[in-house]
Amino acid sequence: MMLVMQLLRGTVKHAGSSPQCSAKRLSSAVRGISSSLQQSCTDTDHPKVLITGGLGQLGVGFAKLLRRQFGKNNVILSDIRKPPNHVYHNGPFIFSDILDFKNLREIVVNNNISWLVHYSAVLSSVGENNVALAKEVNITGLHNILDIATEHGLRVFVPSTMEAFGPSSPGDPTPELCVQRPRTIYGVSKVHAELMGEYYHHRFGLDFRCLRYPGIISADCQPGGGSTDYAVQIFHAAVKTGCFECNLRSDTQLPMMYIDDCLRATLELLEAPADTLVSRTYNINAMNFTLHHLIQEIQKVLPDLKVTYNVDPVRQAIADGWPMALEDSAARRDWGWKHEYGLSQLVQTMLTHITTGNQLAQAY
Numbered sequence: 001m002m003l004v005m006q007l008l009r010g011t012v013k014h015a016g017s018s019p020q021c022s023a024k025r026l027s028s029a030v031r032g033i034s035s036s037l038q039q040s041c042t043d044t045d046h047p048k049v050l051i052t053g054g055l056g057q058l059g060v061g062f063a064k065l066l067r068r069q070f071g072k073n074n075v076i077l078s079d080i081r082k083p084p085n086h087v088y089h090n091g092p093f094i095f096s097d098i099l100d101f102k103n104l105r106e107i108v109v110n111n112n113i114s115w116l117v118h119y120s121a122v123l124s125s126v127g128e129n130n131v132a133l134a135k136e137v138n139i140t141g142l143h144n145i146l147d148i149a150t151e152h153g154l155r156v157f158v159p160s161t162m163e164a165f166g167p168s169s170p171g172d173p174t175p176e177l178c179v180q181r182p183r184t185i186y187g188v189s190k191v192h193a194e195l196m197g198e199y200y201h202h203r204f205g206l207d208f209r210c211l212r213y214p215g216i217i218s219a220d221c222q223p224g225g226g227s228t229d230y231a232v233q234i235f236h237a238a239v240k241t242g243c244f245e246c247n248l249r250s251d252t253q254l255p256m257m258y259i260d261d262c263l264r265a266t267l268e269l270l271e272a273p274a275d276t277l278v279s280r281t282y283n284i285n286a287m288n289f290t291l292h293h294l295i296q297e298i299q300k301v302l303p304d305l306k307v308t309y310n311v312d313p314v315r316q317a318i319a320d321g322w323p324m325a326l327e328d329s330a331a332r333r334d335w336g337w338k339h340e341y342g343l344s345q346l347v348q349t350m351l352t353h354i355t356t357g358n359q360l361a362q363a364y
């Protein structure tokens with residue numbers, strides 16, 4: 001209880017388709033586009049939103065944010081997994097496999113969808129262990145999303161990642177436009193998504209919007225097999241066991257963001273008038289810290305936290321190829337992006353959420 005009070009005080013203080021089908025789909029998309037685009041323009045005050053891959057780290061929180069803004073029934077979460085009860089009872093949820101083109105089209109048509117938030121993905125660590133699955137979900141699945149969105153004149157948001165850069169990109173900071181030669185299937189699929197989305201925008205007028213997220217940190221949900229998962233796991237370990245074994249070197253610096261900033265940025269980009277968007281793919285960033293700095297900040301609240309190192313050379317080599325900071329001045333200039341959480345606010349907020357969450361769980 002003492003710890004909860006201490007943390008709360010701190011928080012307050014710190015305030016499925018073939019290539020032939022694809023060609024067919026595309027030509028019908030081009031035919032339908034002008035009428036559909038008109039429709040999406042008139043819908044922008046109260047969009048009807050479909051979130052794919054909505055049961056991952058980001059989707060549930062984003063649905064909550066959108067439902068507050070647009071009403072519960074205007075935001076449909078979807079995934080291929082069964083939702084937990086609290087998600088099922090909090091608003092519309094349906095099964096949707098992004099590899100099933102016809103089913104996706106049916107959902108879009110039957111629900112009069114105007115915005116598509118495409119969160120389904122196979123993240124980096126999982127993707128390196130199952131390249132075939134990552135190719136299917138992240139590349140074939142994306143093609144389905146872009147074709148459906150074009151066919152029905154949807155506004156579509158597809159997240160990219162700092163992992164779309166690679167060892168030959170300038171790293172500190174990494175600009176919006178530079179060499180992108182990632183070495184993971186996840187990174188490669190995200191460069192592909194950026195380029196395909198921008199191509200569809202220029203070629204077919206698709207309202208494609210994309211943010212390159214840094215590593216996203218949240219307390220509510222376990223991360224989904226990305227390579228920055230350590231930055232979430234350390235908080236849980238600090239509260240639950242007081243010990244954390246780290247598989248990266250302590251001087252590894254990466255760009256990071258608290259989930260609330262990430263979701264707000266996503267909504268702000270989705271709502272931005274099209275004529276303010278000079279680009280269709282933007283970097284966003286909030287803070288850049290080394291593991292050493294993160295540990296120091298956590299130890300200000302939990303001085304007994306013990307960290308040991310068991311560096312994994314494969315993971316370290318991948319992390320060494322990522323940006324140390326993302327340059328996001330274009331987002332700040334074009335649509336007013338501004339982060340709210342720095343490192344100390346992040347640490348206070350994470351420890352508060354995890355500690356109160358644990359105590360509530362124990363009470364039931």
Ligand SMILES: NC(=O)c1ccc[n+]([C@@H]2O[C@H](COP(=O)([O-])OP(=O)(O)OC[C@H]3O[C@@H](n4cnc5c(N)ncnc54)[C@H](O)[C@@H]3O)[C@@H](O)[C@H]2O)c1
Nearest residue numbers: 053055056057058097098119120121159161213215216224
């Ligand atoms: N979380 C981060 O730190 C981070 C950073 C950069 C970019 N992103 C991107 O943001 C998006 C959401 O990330 P997340 O962390 O919530 O991912 P996650 O791995 O937690 O969730 C992805 C979801 O996709 C679903 N999925 C997998 N295959 C599917 C299919 N065939 N059809 C429908 N759904 C399927 C999974 O069931 C899962 O719920 C992803 O595109 C990811 O690349 C996330």
